[in-house]
Amino acid sequence: MTAQAQSELLIADDDPILLGLVAEGLTLAGYRVRQASCGKAALGLCREQAPDLAILDIGMPDLNGIELAEILRRETQVPVLFLTGHGEQIVVDKAMSSAQGMALGYVLKPVKIDSLIPQVQAALELSQHLNGLKCRETQLQDSLSKSHQIDLATGILMERFHLGLSEAEEALRRQARSERRKMADLAAEIIAASDRLKTPLRVQQILLEQEPGGRRRSRS
Missing domain, CATH: 1.10.150 (DNA polymerase; domain 1)
Incomplete structure (x- = not known):
């Protein structure tokens, strides 16, 4: 079984077209993927079963990615990658600091699957490394x-x-x-x-x- 097949991802974005394209691309790459069209739905899925990595849109209207990442940090310790269409560094910095160590990076829209896949794999490997350090500590x-x-x-x-x-x-x-x-x-x-x-x-x-x-x- 490949590392991708063993890893479960959660993708949350209120743009159905982008959500579908990203989910399809990562599924074809071998990952197990769950989808959420809003922040609250994503939170519910994480509470049911924590994924190995959550890919969260920063700009979701009901519960944005920054707020969701903060909740996940407190409740589940799920690592996150952010999706953002914002070029302003201040928005990205706020998103990264909100998860306090659980945010492993961000991806700028429009998303290119060929670029996203290595970012996802790198984030998963970093998460495993950090978990190992925490375990040894x-x-x-x-x-x-x-x-x-x-x-x-x-x-x-x-x-x-x-x-x-x-x-x-x-x-x-x-x-x-x-x-x-x-x-x-x-x-x-x-x-x-x-x-x-x-x-x-x-x-x-x-x-x-x-x-x-x-x-x-x-x-x-």
Whole structure:
């Protein structure tokens, strides 16, 4: 299956002739295309199923492309390309800024299909790249958050039981292994328990068994 066949486009324009020509050209290029003759209809289609890219006419009368792009940014994070007959840079700049990062470019009318197709493909590739960056950023933030929780829980054990760093880390690891849980999940529980001025009994027990063979560690 080609990349085009996997990508769904939404085209919104109040000019039925232009709408039909653009939709036909992109369909022949292999894209799956949905059409909307006004901004409100386009919004409804996006809410039903978000497309991979929305191609929006700036000058639609009921809900123009700028207003629609702003709504889509808030609700669906759908990337957009703008269609515009305006040559004024101020209009284009307003359209691009309205989507705050979700606007990937604009196309001047009259639209030439041969020129539009590579623009659409470039916008889809850019959208995929940006989504990948966002995904990696989210994963990094999640990893940093979990690492912070483990460090905080280790510090709580060190303070509560007068342990050294390595002892506290080992206690946390052993307890996580014994319960077949992730260290970050156990750390979050210890932090929550500490907030309630309680320490889970099973953590207390594992702290008394630091030496091989299950012997109790001596308490001074």
